[in-house]
Amino acid sequence: MSAPVAGTAPATPASGERPRGRRVGLVLLWVAIGLVVVFGVLVVWAAGRGSQVGEHLRSPDDPSPGGAMALAQVLEQQGVDVQLVHSFWEMQSALGDGRDATLLVDDDWWVLTDEAYQEMLPLAEHLVIVQPTDAALARLAPGVEYAGFAGGTFAADCALPAAQRAGRIAGNGDAYTAPASATRCYADGQGGSALVRVDRGTLTITVLGLGDLLGNDTIASQGDAALALGLLGEQPRLVWYQPDVDDYAFEDSNSLAAHQGPWFLPLVVLLLLVGVAAAVWRGRRMGPVVVEDLPVVVRSSETMEGRARLYERGGARDHALATLRTATLARLARTLGLARTASDDEIVAATAAATGRDPATIDFLLRSAEARDDRALVGLSDGLLRLEQELRRAVQPD
Amino acid sequence: MAISGWFVAVLAVGAVPVVLLGGWPGFALWAALLTLGGIVDALLAGSPGGLRVTREVPARSRLGEPVEARLVIVNSGRRTVRGAVRDAWQPSAGARPARQRLLVPPGERRALQTTLTPTRRGELRAAGVTVRSTGPLHLVARQRTLRVPGALRVLPPFASRRHLPSRIARLRELDGRTSLLVRGQGTEFDSLREYVRGDDVRSIDWRATARRRDPAGGGAKLVVRTWRPERDRRIVIVIDSGRSAAARIADEVRLDTAFEASLLLAALATRAGDRVDLAVYDRRVRGRVQGATGAQLLARMVDVLAPIEPELIEPDWYGVPALVRSITPHRALVVLLTTIDAPGAAQPLLAMLPELTRRHTVVVASVTDPEVIAATATRTASDEVYRAASAERAVQDATRVAAAIRRLGGEVVTGAPQELPPALADHYLALKAAGRL
Structure with a gap:
């Protein structure tokens, strides 16, 4: 319904039919809005596609302090073929038969499952895992266990050639305990080591706890660069594997999706469609809404109420009392049958005579008494009403 | 296009093939079936x-x-x-x-x-x-x-119709049809006729009796005079459809009360043989009924009044004398149905009034608010006393304006919404009895 607008004739005929031209205009408007939305979505999608930079920690594409671009470039200059992969399948094809290649696994988002590590084991001969999860340790380097945080400067204290070449290194990360058969480097003084190499038959698995020494900001300090180059540049090829979250290759076999039938997604879509259809069914109007101009309506006593609130808020007791007295005097004069021109003195005298009350008290009530607070005002007002009643009773013929 | 509840139900039943046929094939099948059914249905539906x-x-x-x-x-x-x-x-x-x-x-x-x-x-x-x-x-x-x-x-409902029979009976008393032989104001000489038993002896016209005395002798034939009220007077009703007419009092808009009052007055006056003209006016004439009499008058009046709504503008009172002049050049009873509340707002009305009262009998009718009257007597708490003071103030203002109108030669009729129409009719009868039309 339209806003209450005064008017005798409705401004527009009460009909909901739109002119044809306006309807076409409306359709065009919606098409334009749809195009803008689609275009915007495409732009956002395209912009998000190219920029993988900054997503992973220690990404070889990333020139920022947290990235590892410096290391990757130096490796390339040394003649090492560095390949960055983000999914298991890419990693498999990049490795080929696994000869002459180092596989660097940096699962910084903890995406990979037990299964993935199990599958990974036979793929490469040289494996470097950076800050591995417990699952990775259990599958790839049994016996090696997480031993807490490690950080600071470490001295080379093992027979690993790369470590000996590097000398002292600086970095932060994890430390591990390992059985005596493994090569343990960079002891943290509490029984843990920041670098562990395990040999499993033909496989060499290196667990690097000090992940941040690969980063652009720390690679230049101490012997970090030498250690990294020594670990990763041993073979002519390096496959740098940083799994993305959508690396579904090895979903957790215990997840909800594993229990779903193939009909689950179609059923959800169908139910969504049912909901939309129900909304359309109930929401489709039968013809346009009919609008109507309603006449304006004002409550009449609004002025009176407004003035009363003004009196009250302003504490206008004198004013209110004067008004009440004037009204009472007029009514007394009428009851007594006095002329309209009768003076207040005459009214007071006549009232006193009719009711038998003391003229002084009546005069006090009608003229000189003051209302100091609201309580006094109510008292005086009651007095005025009582006086009027008394006079009415007095002049009433029996 | 619209879809039915059946469409939604059939779509929901599609869950069965989706589960049985293993996912997307079932979904596609059902969607195709339903689309086909919908198209066929739409084509077969009557246009x-x-x-x-x-x-x-x-x-x-x-x-x-x-x-x-x-x-x-x-x-x-x-x-x-x-x-x-x-x-x-x-x-x-x-x-x-x-x-x-x-x-x-x-x-x-x-x-x-x-x-x-x-x-x-x-x-x-x-x-x-x-x-x-x-x-x-x-x-x-x-x-x-x-x-x-x-x-x-x-x-308009014309609910005040119910007051009409009693007022018409009063009119008959006034009229010569009941034995009204006493001369009063507002009557005109009707006829001389022979005295019959039961006539008021005071109505005997001795001079006429003397003239009628049969010179050949025989019994004295008494002659009485009969009188009848004035007829063919003119009444001009002007309804103010301005700002103040929009106010709602006791669940009735002021304008509707004015319509009721004017309908009752017109019905009564046309019975009495007077001619009634009507104009609804704020800054221009919103409706006008002229020259209609008898049953036709009321029919035309309700028809003209029906679509009129109050306008949120201040009425232009200075145009009213010209409006009345355009309706009748003769002396008339001018009834202004408006609002008298604040002296300030009534200034243009008061300024215009002498021009009307010089030629016409003017009655100003206004609706009073029973809520305001009730508020003057309710004084138990302090806020109610303030309210009573404010209400008394409103009553005093209206009284002051009414006094000013009387001083300028007009007359004032006020009443609550239900009481104003009969009050105005009574005032008309009183004027008629007094011969002041």
Whole structure:
């Protein structure tokens, strides 16, 4: 319904039919809005596609302090073929038969499952895992266990050639305990080591706890660069594997999706469609809404109420009392049958005579008494009403 | 286009093939089936465009009385149209039922009844007729809104009619039809006739009796004079439809009270043989009835008054004398139905009034608010005392304006909404009895 607008004739005929031209205009408007939305979505999608930079920690594409671009470039200059992969399948094809290649696994988002590590084991001969999860340790380097945080400067204290070449290194990360058969480097003084190499038959698995020494900001300090180059540049090829979250290759076999039938997604879509259809069914109007101009309506006593609130808020007791007295005097004069021109003195005298009350008290009530607070005002007002009643009773013929 | 509940249900049943056929194949099958069914259904549904609809609505009705409006639907298409029809009126027309079932085979016609119960007077319009034609499978429907103009003029209720019989009886007393032989003011000489037993002896005209004395002797024939009230006086009713007429007092808009009062006055005055003219005015004339008499007068009045609503503007009082002059050049009783509340707002009215009172008898009628009167006597708490003071102030203001009007030669009639129409009628009778018309 339209806003209450005064008017005798409705401004527009009460009909909901739109002119044809306006309807076409409306359709065009919606098409334009749809195009803008689609275009915007495409732009956002395209912009998000190219920029993988900054997503992973220690990404070889990333020139920022947290990235590892410096290391990757130096490796390339040394003649090492560095390949960055983000999914298991890419990693498999990049490795080929696994000869002459180092596989660097940096699962910084903890995406990979037990299964993935199990599958990974036979793929490469040289494996470097950076800050591995417990699952990775259990599958790839049994016996090696997480031993807490490690950080600071470490001295080379093992027979690993790369470590000996590097000398002292600086970095932060994890430390591990390992059985005596493994090569343990960079002891943290509490029984843990920041670098562990395990040999499993033909496989060499290196667990690097000090992940941040690969980063652009720390690679230049101490012997970090030498250690990294020594670990990763041993073979002519390096496959740098940083799994993305959508690396579904090895979903957790215990997840909800594993229990779903193939009909689950179609059923959800169908139910969504049912909901939309129900909304359309109930929401489709039968013809346009009919609008109507309603006449304006004002409550009449609004002025009176407004003035009363003004009196009250302003504490206008004198004013209110004067008004009440004037009204009472007029009514007394009428009851007594006095002329309209009768003076207040005459009214007071006549009232006193009719009711038998003391003229002084009546005069006090009608003229000189003051209302100091609201309580006094109510008292005086009651007095005025009582006086009027008394006079009415007095002049009433029996 | 519209889809039915069946469409939604059938779509939901699609869950069975989706599960049984293992996912997307079942989904695709069901979607294809339903789409096909929908298209076939829409094609087979009777076209709403093939319907010819005419409307039969009475031109007028009184507020508060239900009205039957009829739709006659002729199917000139080739297929049966089944489905639903909505006869859309504006909301205050109170159209029931909102939707009706429809089944018209090709070449046949059907009539649908809609009961209108208007909730306010004025010109009520029909917006259009929407037809939703369902297909034979009941899955989808074709919908179209047809333009079928229609209007109903809802007249003011004239609830004060009930006061009319008693006032007409009083008028008869005034009139010569009851034995009114005493001369009073406001009567004119009617005739001389022979005395019959029962006549008031005071009405005997001795001079005429002396003249009538038969010179040949014989009995003395007494002659009495009869009198009758004045007739063929003019009454001009001016209703103020400005700002203050929009106020609602005791659940009735001031303007509606003014309409009631003017209708009662007009009904009474036209019975009494006076001529009544009416104008509704704020800054221009919103409605005018002139030169109508008898039953025609009331019919024309309600017809003219029906669509008039208050305007949120200050009335232009200086135009009123010219308006009255344009209605009649003779002396008349001018009744102004307006509001007298604040002295400030009444200034233009008071300034204009002498020009009217010089030539005419002027009565100003105004509605008083019973709520304000009640507020003056309710004084138990402090806020109520302030309210009472404010109400007394309002009453005093109105009294002051009324006194000013009386000083300028006008007369004032006030009353609560239910009481003003009879009060104004009584005042008219009093003026008539006093011969001041």
